[in-house]
Amino acid sequence: MAMHSAVSYPLGRPACKKDAKALQFIEEMTRNVDSVQEKVLAEILSGNANTEYLQRFKLGGATDRDTFKSKVPVITYEEIQPDIQRIANGDRSPIFSSHPISEFLTSSGTSAGERKLMPTIQEELDRKQLLYSLLMPVMNLSRQRQGLVFSIYKSRNQDTLTSYYKSDHFKTRPYDPYNVYTSPNEAVLCVDSFQSMYSQMLCGLLMRKEVLRVGAVFASGLLRAIHFLQLNWQQLAKDIASGILNPRVSDPSIRECMSRILKPNRELADFIIKECEGQNWEGIITRIWPNTKYLDVIVTGIYDGSIHS
Template structure:
């Protein structure tokens, strides 16, 4: 059975299933591929390549490796009313939208009813892993701040919505057992409220009311958790007033939220209000999570990839709590589980679960040479390890069991829901094995770049450079809470612009002190020195790129950016601050909140490559 039935409360059985899955990787992967193809071999898409015949070698020879643009027409036909049989023998029941903030407009991925069971099975596997490392999780609740966004109905009547919205609105989530790992402080009605502000307020209020029952806190991405902390900073007085009086604020108009919160807000609680107020009014919010929720064992947020830049800020607020990234998943497929959840966030690896889909791997090369094998402890790659789109070669694709330790690969997935040899766009590095299952570290998303001339700076290049500049900020007692960038090309030559939102360490929610111009200019130069040789050549030798600029924005600017992105269709639950923005409206939102502008005052060093 590809989805074995078991009682998720049975920890021993869960561990046994994980051991079987990670031991029998080869057999399970072959079974997965055979089942997917035999089910769907007569779909319009596969029939054109396989002519109704299943054969693994034929599949690899004839079915092309594709990106989203190549399968988009098939998905749009289904969205417009044609039969699911274009790509899937099973009925497509909904379309899952990506966040749309990493590489352009949201994508739509097919999903079936069975896929919800597969996701539920995957979530259940997280329970025995966490129970293995953290004791007593069944003796309290989780304050997980979870959000949905309104669905979009396609012309066919199918709903298009983010993958987590789909799951939270499903019967699998609503009818989950309430006697174990998934007991939340947030009533379902507050999670399912489409007004993100009312949802956030009510979920935080319920979390505060149940502060002594909270054993773990979290959101999906680190950025969302920090947004929640900022929201608490802005609203703690009102939240305490609600607790003190036993009455919910009048601006909460969502009936579901009103009814659900009323069951938790059972009368006035002067003592609790005073306790929370005393903690929140302290000038420094260092360790605020542990102070407000004293029984908390860890914070569960994704801090891999671009989320790694939030680690210092999370550590500041956490009071020493572990930061745990439990899983690796996307709209296309749920992929892997972190089998060592208490490991340092910089060293997180995910073990791919072989019954989730059929996985292949495209070795990532540059100019025909193998990539460097060292990834630094913060997950930032060597500057020469990943090539651009045109440098990736669609050759020597390998199966899950054939990847090599230390090598870099782009993930390709074939799913049960109608995706065949689909390039996910994630670059991964093999870090080890659990039994026979490879473990991967997420390195970066492919082709998220800034470019002025021949330079191409991707998301990971930028993160590496910003991390170096942040060391200067720390000497000034400042924290970088958010950043993004864009290529300013209205001037000649064009230049990189970084928007930075800063806060004073230890001075909660207070205005920034006057920034030291010389030190901020040094930050600009440090970023430039940390970028790759092509950028530095363009700056120093070619003069085709102007001095890098840092624009410091006032507190709340990135909240406004998020609000704008959500209004344009992004999901608050899946939102990730875009590290490169191109929208004029988004740039104007940040530009209107700029409080300081600083430019690099020296050109970065550069030496031509010597092949002698």
């Protein structure tokens, strides 16, 4: 293809023009990591020189790495918690950032068992969007074909990922044939955990043969999803056989979008019953989603478990 002729791609051959641009960006940013990081640090320090936090360390306007390392200590969350609380209480002075704090996010709590408040700025969503846009071009190097993604999302009270899901970056994301999700936005954004999980699982089952990637944000989330299937497969199969959505899913937006997706399918319902009615759940992921190429999850913090595909 012509798009590859003038540029080399050390990571591999891009699947499409959009991927080629992302892979080239990764190559440019990682070719000389040291100088890139030094430049980014200098931009952060110069842009936030007047913040209360940096002024405590008397950098004198210096933006070089050596001065930063010698004067700004490594700290714990607890050491800056009083400052974070000031912001939470309404203090709008430039404590940590020269940009206005747009919202508070919470950590997942998987590392230390407790969630932490994280003040963030609007520009952070742009950085998140950029990061997420680089994931699939790399993953596509291994499959090089189109397919669906069955990934379980869970909206919580303003954690970092929920903030992304609620943003226009997610809601109005452009169509990408290499990164199409089985879960409709209405299900992802529903705050009722049962309704959200149920409708996402139902969609994943309806599109099971088209799914190439199965996952959740954290490995524990994927385990919860499989456990949810163990508890609810009979009702899910009933919905699939009848084409009628479980009345426990009462969210109007979900019911409307599911009315366009859910149609009677006795054959699929019988398959779900056959696979789930016994005691053998080993290899359940590849049995139900036979074209799965890999699991996409984060394993971090205090998680202690295993996933058998």
